[in-house]
Amino acid sequence: MQQSRTSYRTQQFPESIIREMTRVALEVGAINLSQGYPDFPVAEPIKQAAMRAIAEEWNQYSVTWGLKPLREAIAQHYRHRYEMDVDADRNVVVCCGATEAMIAAMLGVVNPGDEVILFEPFYESYIPNCHITQSTPRFVSLRPPVNGAANGLAAPHEWWFDPEELRRAFTPRTKAIILNTPHNPTGKVFNRAELELIAELCQAHDVIAITDEIYEFITYDGARHIPLATLPGMAERTITISGMSKTFSVTGWRLGYAVAAEDLMVGVRKAHDFISVCAATPLQVAAIAMLNIGDAYFVQLQHDYHRRRALALDMLREVGFQPFVPQGAYYIMADFSAISAEDDLRFGMRMAKEIGVACVPGSPFFSRPEQARTIVRFAFCKKDETLLQARERLQRLR
Ligand SMILES: Cc1ncc(COP(=O)(O)O)c(C=O)c1O
Structure with missing residues (x-):
């Protein structure tokens, strides 16, 4: 058998499942609630500052x-x-x-x-x-x-x-x-x-x-x-x-x-x-x-995330997930055992391909996959309309 030409170190870990789910979401046109990145615009002064810096030769x-x-x-x-x-x-x-x-x-x-x-x-x-x-x-x-x-x-x-x-x-x-x-x-x-x-x-x-x-x-x-x-x-x-x-x-x-x-x-x-x-x-x-953006930005950030969290919790509870309510960050871990008997990998893949909403299976977050068989993670750092669209698609689980 031919020996792998990759290093021993990199053979010890797989590619990121979180980023794999983003690739799947793009491929099948699913709403991407897997990887934790926002789909709303960046504050205008920040974008302007970056464009100015390039124009001013900070390159x-x-x-x-x-x-x-x-x-x-x-x-x-x-x-x-x-x-x-x-x-x-x-x-x-x-x-x-x-x-x-x-x-x-x-x-x-x-x-x-x-x-x-x-x-x-x-x-x-x-x-x-x-x-x-x-x-x-x-x-x-x-x-x-x-x-x-x-x-x-x-x-x-x-x-x-x-x-x-x-x-x-x-x-x-x-x-x-x-x-x-x-x-x-x-x-x-x-x-x-x-x-x-x-x-x-x-x-x-x-x-x-x-x-x-x-x-x-x-x-x-x-x-x-x-x-x-x-x-x-x-x-x-x-x-x-x-x-x-x-x-x-x-x-x-x-x-x-x-x-x-x-x-x-x-x-x-x-x-x-x-x-x-x-x-x-x-x-x-x-x-x-x-x-240097000023404190009002941080107050608004908290306010917006409170609203997004509420939308996401509602949409998950409505179709039978049991979500854990986060105190911080922008993810919800949710137990799906009341909806499906599949394991997290199968369920996660079906969510993306058939339901049209991508999430992350629980196992990459644990040392032993059996600890996460009924768990998936949703990111809710998304526009309200994205979350509402996801809510509509989740009705297909019923
Ligand atoms: C806990 C945690 N640390 C670090 C990162 C990545 O941060 P950065 O984009 O600054 O590399 C993430 C992204 O999801 C994260 O959840």
């Missing part, structure tokens, strides 16, 4: 860390919103999306053979990142809010984890924990008590936290996003990652950033430099306009 490589005025705007954002002490020269790097920031962070601090703790379900890209860095993921389950108060930390409506399971996940080989809050796919927003426990364990075991806070501005019902780095003792051991994709609906612009203590940042910046050199320069110029 060459930027400093690898990111344009200085953008790093300053990012530092100012962290000072203003979260009272974090961030220096543009020492603590910030601009990357091609949070996706690149995450792999740069892992390459920057994780060694082969290290263990990395992940909450499960998890955002798909963390597993390939573990394979690429030759580290071993250790999973801690997030449990649905049926017995919500069970861990003594979460409210009854919140997804929760068992503190003992988290304690056990920390071993002498643990180098890092990845914390995604607000969380994709569950919509969990980690509360202060949970973050305090994570912080305590990180400090007790000398572990670095890498946080993915890409949905920091999309929360519901008064849930408040708290960056882990703001907890006592955590600023020096946290790499905080966020970006423009979700907050400003520019997922195709590939703009993200990481913020960390200088000694950690050295590793992240080196990895970033040799992965991508820099993020697109004219779009970095436009990103300054994003961060």
Whole structure:
């Protein structure tokens, strides 16, 4: 038998199922509620800023860390919103999306053979990142809010984890924990008590936290996003990652950033430099306009997402899904066992091809597919009319 010519590392993970579902949706003309990108227009001042930057010849490589005025705007954002002490020269790097920031962070601090703790379900890209860095993921389950108060930390409506399971996940080989809050796919927003426990364990075991806070501005019902780095003792051991994709609906612009203590940042910046050199320069110029857009934008963003969440929850409940209500981000995980006995992959494919609405099967978010056999995920970052059209098509399930 001929040996594969691809690398051992890339053989260990499949292509993204989320992006595969987008390809299927395009092929069969399904409404795409699979991949998390908005279908509504970007704010006019942001588009104008990007076009102006190109016309004004901001068209060459930027400093690898990111344009200085953008790093300053990012530092100012962290000072203003979260009272974090961030220096543009020492603590910030601009990357091609949070996706690149995450792999740069892992390459920057994780060694082969290290263990990395992940909450499960998890955002798909963390597993390939573990394979690429030759580290071993250790999973801690997030449990649905049926017995919500069970861990003594979460409210009854919140997804929760068992503190003992988290304690056990920390071993002498643990180098890092990845914390995604607000969380994709569950919509969990980690509360202060949970973050305090994570912080305590990180400090007790000398572990670095890498946080993915890409949905920091999309929360519901008064849930408040708290960056882990703001907890006592955590600023020096946290790499905080966020970006423009979700907050400003520019997922195709590939703009993200990481913020960390200088000694950690050295590793992240080196990895970033040799992965991508820099993020697109004219779009970095436009990103300054994003961060200076004014508070009204963020208030409107929350308002719009509350409405979209309500539309999406209604349309799913109406045809028999049991949705988990998200506290943050723009996804709904839903149990479909009352509608179909198929597994998530078959059901997801039939949804796209026969019903005309694409969603993501649950299994790519779990380490063992059997944990997600009756679960799919819907993205609701869409125009009201797109959601209403999806609602109409979902009637075909009845
Ligand atoms: C949790 C999470 N992190 C990161 C990303 C990707 O962010 P970016 O577009 O900045 O690479 C996504 C996109 O869906 C996400 O859900």
